[in-house]
Amino acid sequence: MRTTGDTRQRIVSAATELFRRQGYSATGMKQIVATAGAPYGSAYHFFPGGKAQLGEEVVRTSGAAYLELIGELFVPGRDLVDATGEAFLGAAGTLRELDFADPCPIATVALEVASTHEGLRLATAEVFDSWTAALAAYYAASGLPEGVARETAVSVIALLEGAFMLGRAARDTGPVEAAAKAARWIVRGAVLSGSAEGGAGRSA
Amino acid sequence: MRTTGDTRQRIVSAATELFRRQGYSATGMKQIVATAGAPYGSAYHFFPGGKAQLGEEVVRTSGAAYLELIGELFVPGRDLVDATGEAFLGAAGTLRELDFADPCPIATVALEVASTHEGLRLATAEVFDSWTAALAAYYAASGLPEGVARETAVSVIALLEGAFMLGRAARDTGPVEAAAKAARWIVRGAVLSGSAEGGAGRSA
Numbered sequence: 001m002r003t004t005g006d007t008r009q010r011i012v013s014a015a016t017e018l019f020r021r022q023g024y025s026a027t028g029m030k031q032i033v034a035t036a037g038a039p040y041g042s043a044y045h046f047f048p049g050g051k052a053q054l055g056e057e058v059v060r061t062s063g064a065a066y067l068e069l070i071g072e073l074f075v076p077g078r079d080l081v082d083a084t085g086e087a088f089l090g091a092a093g094t095l096r097e098l099d100f101a102d103p104c105p106i107a108t109v110a111l112e113v114a115s116t117h118e119g120l121r122l123a124t125a126e127v128f129d130s131w132t133a134a135l136a137a138y139y140a141a142s143g144l145p146e147g148v149a150r151e152t153a154v155s156v157i158a159l160l161e162g163a164f165m166l167g168r169a170a171r172d173t174g175p176v177e178a179a180a181k182a183a184r185w186i187v188r189g190a191v192l193s194g195s196a197e198g199g200a201g202r203s204a
Numbered sequence: 205m206r207t208t209g210d211t212r213q214r215i216v217s218a219a220t221e222l223f224r225r226q227g228y229s230a231t232g233m234k235q236i237v238a239t240a241g242a243p244y245g246s247a248y249h250f251f252p253g254g255k256a257q258l259g260e261e262v263v264r265t266s267g268a269a270y271l272e273l274i275g276e277l278f279v280p281g282r283d284l285v286d287a288t289g290e291a292f293l294g295a296a297g298t299l300r301e302l303d304f305a306d307p308c309p310i311a312t313v314a315l316e317v318a319s320t321h322e323g324l325r326l327a328t329a330e331v332f333d334s335w336t337a338a339l340a341a342y343y344a345a346s347g348l349p350e351g352v353a354r355e356t357a358v359s360v361i362a363l364l365e366g367a368f369m370l371g372r373a374a375r376d377t378g379p380v381e382a383a384a385k386a387a388r389w390i391v392r393g394a395v396l397s398g399s400a401e402g403g404a405g406r407s408a
Contacts (some may be wrong), residue, residue, distance in 0.1 A: 182359030
């Protein structure tokens with residue numbers, strides 16, 4: 001028998017998948033509950049704040065899942081250039097497996113709401129911050145000075161998001177594969193810049 | 205007296221501005237004509253194919269305008285690392301001037317339609333292609349081997365798009381400024397990789 005927890009979870013999962021493919025604005029509560037196989041009223045039962053509340057939950061839940069993934073991909077001790085390049089190659093595979101839906105579940109929402117839904121904008125900003133902080137901590141642990149580590153993490157995540165955008169538009173993983181090389185160059189540049197400042201002595 | 209051409213142009217301009225701030229799906233024809241100060245029927249008079257036709261025109265018109273901008277910023281003979289870094293710093297200023305609406309008029313649309321509106325997806329793909337081809341031609345003219353020039357151009361444009369995404373979410377130009385450094389490292393990495401292949405002898 002399906003429990004209440006199941007239904008709530010199915011609604012969040014359905015919304016996550018729909019946002020990846022068609023964004024926030026084009027997705028209505030009706031389509032979400034239909035995709036989830038849930039009764040219409042259940043959406044407002046679980047999310048009395050409506051689509052905005054559900055959207056915020058999707059952003060935060062997906063954000064936490066991707067934060068775990070960053071922890072799995074960027075293991076202290078791994079070479080920071082290789083780890084970065086390989087994460088991009090893995091992302092190219094994910095883009096293909098998803099049939100060019102967005103591997104990042106918050107990107108489309110982030111652009112749609114940035115100037116129009118303050119609560120949702122803050123949720124996306126906090127998620128991006130959590131990812132860049134985790135990646136920056138790994139780069140710093142790998143020997144980059146903290147400021148350089150932070151800027152490098154921001155740039156690497158920005159590059160991945162933009163590569164997903166170009167790859168989705170072209171229905172081609174080429175942009176993400178090109179970005180894998182560029183990401184390596186960014187991190188190598190950061191290592192050299194850190195060395196020049198005398199701060200990357202512990203570089204892997 | 206306002207002419208027919210004026211009205212059509214005002215509709216395209218209004219749609220462009222609305223797509224920058226709130227995306228394609230959230231923008232209706234009613235809001236577009238109201239913003240343009242045009243009579244409701246005029247939208248369907250000029251765009252019998254409705255919002256999809258208008259969306260495609262916005263994407264192609266904005267794409268052509270930005271293609272010109274790339275030509276102005278990346279002048280053959282200018283150092284390719286400096287030209288790239290300065291373009292990002294200029295973009296950071298534009299992001300602030302626009303009060304964090306998207307400096308790229310097609311980014312939000314591109315993510316929204318990639319899996320759902322084939323005609324619009326193709327329009328965004330063609331625009332991204334035109335930008336990367338122009339930038340790649342500049343990098344090749346500056347001494348990068350053609351394949352490297354192409355991948356570098358794709359990565360630099362992806363990085364800028366992603367930096368706009370993080371900057372809009374944070375309402376902060378910091379991500380675009382960090383990306384300016386990263387863009388320099390990408391181009392420098394490309395130059396070094398080109399040299400290793402013996403192909404960047406003409407590097408500026």
